[in-house]
Each structure stands twice: as structure tokens, then as C-alpha cells.
Amino acid sequence: MAKKNTDIKKSKGLFAEAMVRLRRNKGAMIGLGIFLVIVLIALLSPVFFDYETDVIKQDYSQVKLAPCSDHVFGTDEFGRDILARVCWGSRASLAIAAIVTVIALTIGAVLGSLAGYYGGKVDMVIMRIMDIFMAIPGMLLAICIVAALGPGTEKLCIALTISSIPSFSRIVRGAVLTVRNSEYVRAATAIGSKDMHIIFSHVLPNGLAPIIVQTTLRFATIILSIAGLSFIGLGIQAPQPEWGSMLANARSFIRDYSYMCAFPGLAIMITILSLNLLGDGLRDALDPRLK
């Protein structure tokens, strides 16, 4: 929260202190490290692998090769290099998850803070609508939406956003409720601040801790959902590489060519694990009382 503290000596805010605690948490730092490596791979994979020649070009002379020096992760049933596809696969997952998280968080934050701050009828209407969405399992809701809209990357985004909004708005509402009645919020009304100003500069920053944690964990869930939807053919479409659809294709060869399944599966597992480690660490760092 430190604002332009350039001219006079810097002092540590609550979040700077939380970062110190986070740095001491080994698990969280490992999680953060792995996640940054994955992000780096996603950003740099076009440098190492050309999409047309390495990722989607089929080569029937090199079908189902076990991991070797030329193809470190082996090749799939169409002779495509699995390493290239796993690396490229991270791009789709991370990009979609990031977009969905940002949009869902924004909408959820607005709805949640309106509900939490104003309470009463506003709260009732917003949260009951959210309850309706939450009554349907997230994955099922996403499947229904994709089935209704048809497969495709944008439609996948829409489906995941809609199924993520309720949990974000719920967590934001909870955070707002804990802060809303504090003395400094009343003090802000007593100096003549407008409601919107109070929500965005006093209420939300103070309730940020659980929201950050939820965002990290939700990011992992969304990656998992993308893989899940692609696995059943409703997500990213062939030939674009995606971990879930790679798993689905490799599934039929699992007995003889297990490496075809193992690498995309490992990629999913490591990504989710790193995010969960980071999320847990953030929670401990941001709210030391919970421990």
C-alpha cells in the first residue's frame, strides 16, 4: 500500500511486513519460485519452439518415441514433441486463468463490496443470486455454459468467469463485513467521505488479505478447470496444445506409452502445487493470528 514514498525515509506498511514473513516461509518461497519458472517457460516457449514446425506439425516418422536426447519428453501418436507441447500448453492455461481471475475478481469485488457495505436488501438480492450459482457445482456449471455456448477459448473464459464470480463475491463480502463496522470507517464517514471512496480506500485495502489468498488458490482451481474441460473436449480445441486435452489423447496409450500421460499430468500437478504452497504461505503471512 506504500504510496509514492520517495522523498522521506520509507516505513513498512502491513503488507511490507507480511512480505518479510512470506520470505521466511520456505514452502511459500519454493511455490513462488516454481510458479515464476512456469511463467517464464510460458513467456519464452515461442523462442525455443516454433508453433508451426515444433508444436502442431505432425511427423509420422517419429511417432510414439520414448524420451531420448532429441525428444526429451518423447513424442506423441502424431510424432509431435511432447516437451514443446507441454511448454506451449502452459501459455493457454496461464493466460486464460489470468484473464478469468482478473475479470471474476473485479466483478466479484464490486458485487461483494456492495453487498457487504450496504447490507439489507442489496445484500439479500446479490447474495441470493450468488447462492443460486453456488448451488450448482462449479465444474458442472462450466460444462453447462460451454455446452450451451459451444466450445472455444472465449466461451471457455466466459464459463469459468461465471462459475468463479460467486466465490469471489462471497469472500469479498466477508472481508468487507469484518471491516465495515470498524471505527476508522465510521471516522471516514464523519469527515464527509463518499461511500465509494470509503469502500475503495478504506474498506477493501483492509480486507485485502483473505482476498489475495483466495485469488491465488482460485487461480489454481481455474487452471485445473481448464484442464478438466479440455480433457472432456469442451475446452481448448485441437491442434492447439493444452495439458488437459493432451492427457485425454494420451489416455488410450497409457499402458504402453505412459510417458505421454505423465508429462502433461506432471505439469498440471506442479503448477497447482506451487500455487497452493504460495497461497498457504500468503495466508500465514497476511494473517499471523490464524496460526
Next chain:
Amino acid sequence: MSEKNLKVDIKDLSVEFRTDYGIVKALNDMDVELEEGETLGLVGETGAGKTTTALSMLRLIPNPPGVITGGSVTINGKDILTLPEKDMLDIRGNVVALIFQDPMTSLDPVITVEEQIAEVVELHEEGGHQHARDRAREMLELVGIPCERGKEYPHQFSGGMKQRVVIAIALACTPEILIADEPTTALDVTIQAQVLEMMRDLRNKYNTSMLMITHDLGIVAEICDKVSVVYAGHVIEHGTLEDVFDHTRHPYTEGLFNSLPNLENRSEKLKPIKGLMPDPSNLPPGCAFCPRCNYALPICETEKPPRYYRNDEHYVECHLYNEQNVKEGKVIERADYNE
């Protein structure tokens, strides 16, 4: 009496809190008059309606459950109960400023102290962010905090310093009316004296009218010009400091003084007022103090006492008096050391 220059004029204000457990009558025909440059002490027990009075002056009584059922609140000649919300935003913090009771919780923990003072300036004054920050640093120096510390967060400040910051926020827009809601209750005694002295200096400097809400008669004696004694949401005795302290008329005010330890005779027992404040959701039909009063008459149980004036300012509402003996006193017994 007509040429008073009234900054605040609250007349017959009644406020109810309508809860699931019944209607709580927080204020019952409350009267407050505050003149320009004057300091009025509002004295009373916990739950007497002091804070509700303060909040009503900013129109910040939480609604629901709070409802203003009658009376008027006039600030600078304007009836604020009918003003649109937009005009209220201009009054809050700019014309009327409130110092909260607990400095530990009334500062936002994630914003630097300087920014919090600048916030109120930015809301009410032209000149943008830079002007607001300059003003914030000025205010910090004014309340005795080096302005470099403005870059720090509230948790890095001690309680007394936080209260200074809260006072700086309240005074940053040089309000005409300052409401101090038990400003020293959360502080220890040595800091209390410092903060009080600072408030007095600042009040004199800006010629601010001040409403001092407290239950500490020592603070009243220290800083106030006039005193209103509040019981169950109603003023039962009002007058200048001298009137109320030296010519106490109401048995409740007498009880408040008698509850103070006597410094000259330390072996003397305290004489607390027996009983508790009446349940505000179930007030007695007559005088609200009657069940605890040592002098209660049969009429006290059934009829509300009228107001008797001892002089132009000093009045008391009690059945023990009539137009004659209210001037003479000697109806109730004050502990001897005071007179």
C-alpha cells in the same frame, strides 16, 4: 437571551433505536445550545445519550435502527435534519468535526498518518493532493508530532500520538464546531493532561466552538465554559461551570460530585449513586432519576418535572424546586469540601 450567537441549537431532539427487542429511547427531548467560541461540557453516565447527541449533529445516527422522532438540529442557522445528503458531506469534517473516543481504532491501519490527514483536506479544500499533504504536515507539527513521522503507519504510533493525529484530522479543515467524544478516555492520565492542554490551545487559536463529551468532571472543570448534565437522554441541569459546580441543584449532579474521592479527607468513603441508569427501552413515566433519588417525592413517580431557572443560564428540572427555592438552594446536601 435572544442575541445569543448560536452555532449549534438542538431542540427537543428525540431519537429511538428500533430493535427486535423493543424501542430504545436514546434521546428524550434533548436540548443543546452552543455559542460561538464557547466550550460546552456534556456530562453523564455511560448510555446517557451523549454519543448519540454527537452523531445526530453530523446526522450519522445509524438508520436502521436509529430514527429521529422529533425535534430539530440547527447548525449555523440551518436545520440539518432536512438537508440533502450531498450538503451533509460538506458539513461533516468541514463545519462540524468529530474526535472519536478510541484513537487506537479510529485510524485506518493501512494508510500512512499523513495521507489520512490529507484525506480530509482534499475532500473539503481546493488545491489538490500536494496542498493537502503540505497541510497535513503542518497539522502534524501543530499537534506536536515531527512531520517526518507522517510517513509512518498508525501502529508505529503510541496511543497519545494517535489521539494527536485524530485531533489533527478533526482540526485540519479548521471546523467551526468540534465535537470531542470522550477524547481522553482511552489515554493514561499524564497523556490526558497533555492532550487536553493541546486541545485548549488549538481551540483558542481557531476560536472553535467545542462540545466536550465526557464523564470526567475534572476535565469539565479544566476546559469547559458551560455544563449540561445528561440523564437518560435529557438535560436535567444546565448552567455555567460556576453555576453547576458551586450551586449544584439537581440531586443527580450532586450524586456525581459525591462520587468523586475527597482529596482532603482520604479516609472518607465514596458515596456512589445507588442503582443503575433506567433501561432506556422502559423509562419511568415521571422523573427518570426518581428510582435512584434520595429526595424522591410522590409526584416524581408520575410527572415529569418542569424546568426552573436559577438565572438566565442555569436551570434544573426537579420537583424539589419552585421559582423561589431554586435561587436559594439548600435543598440538597453537597459534600462539604466543595462549598
